[in-house]
């Protein structure tokens with residue numbers, strides 16, 4: 169896979185299927201205590217569904233959305249009010265942020281677990297914030313998707329698939345609350361609060377489950393399998409197992425909440 173392939177998403181499908189992420193994100197946004205004129209960073213903004221909510225909560229404020237995926241940013245550009253002077257979208261890696269003491273606050277949802285170096289990530293975010301600035305974020309954490317990951321690991325180890333996954337490593341970092349608090353403090357954040365909560369999610373049927381898992385959770389796995397018929401076989405095996413769960417087609421999501429401040 170190309171370097172670009174590692175960062176890309178099917179943004180049209182994500183935009184259509186991301187109801188679970190949007191509902192978790194709306195809960196994160198509801199915790200914000202905003203004046204309404206802040207300059208905020210939406211870190212890993214995706215297709216901008218929650219960036220739009222942030223803009224609405226900031227009648228005199230502005231939002232910068234950053235994301236590594238050009239597809240996601242193109243969809244965000246379509247989704248957000250065209251040419252609004254209050255929103256700017258920038259393609260960049262959260263590990264290389266071009267900001268120093270700029271933002272009043274940082275909001276991020278469902279993105280940080282895709283970044284494997286959290287010490288570097290939170291150092292970058294800390295540097296992007298003004299003194300007194302804050303971060304309110306959520307990502308996958310704790311035992312997130314343990315059942316599905318165990319099943320995917322077992323399939324990856326079978327003779328049919330092992331060859332495709334020789335140098336493969338899971339593309340996520342799921343921290344628990346305690347280790348995440350340590351990471352935030354090491355980066356210089358104060359008033360740190362972290363917690364992990366279950367977010368079980370049930371898909372309606374086999375088709376929805378398969379499309380969701382294929383495009384949103386396991387796309388980096390599937391990208392290792394060259395032939396479509398084998399990719400379909402991989403998904404069919406996981407979907408058949410999910411059909412036997414109680415309730416069927418449920419995903420064992422867990423979310424890690426993160427909060428901190430840059431001392432004055």
Ligand SMILES: C[S@@+](CC[C@H](N)C(=O)[O-])C[C@H]1O[C@@H](n2cnc3c(N)ncnc32)[C@H](O)[C@@H]1O
Pocket residue numbers: 175177186189190193211212213214215216217218234235236237240260261262263276277278279280282283
């Ligand atoms: C599951 S989507 C979440 C999008 C949006 N925040 C939401 O809640 O719907 C994760 C996003 O994080 C972005 N992302 C992952 N790693 C990144 C990195 N290192 N730098 C910038 N964005 C990154 C992905 O491109 C993707 O758009």
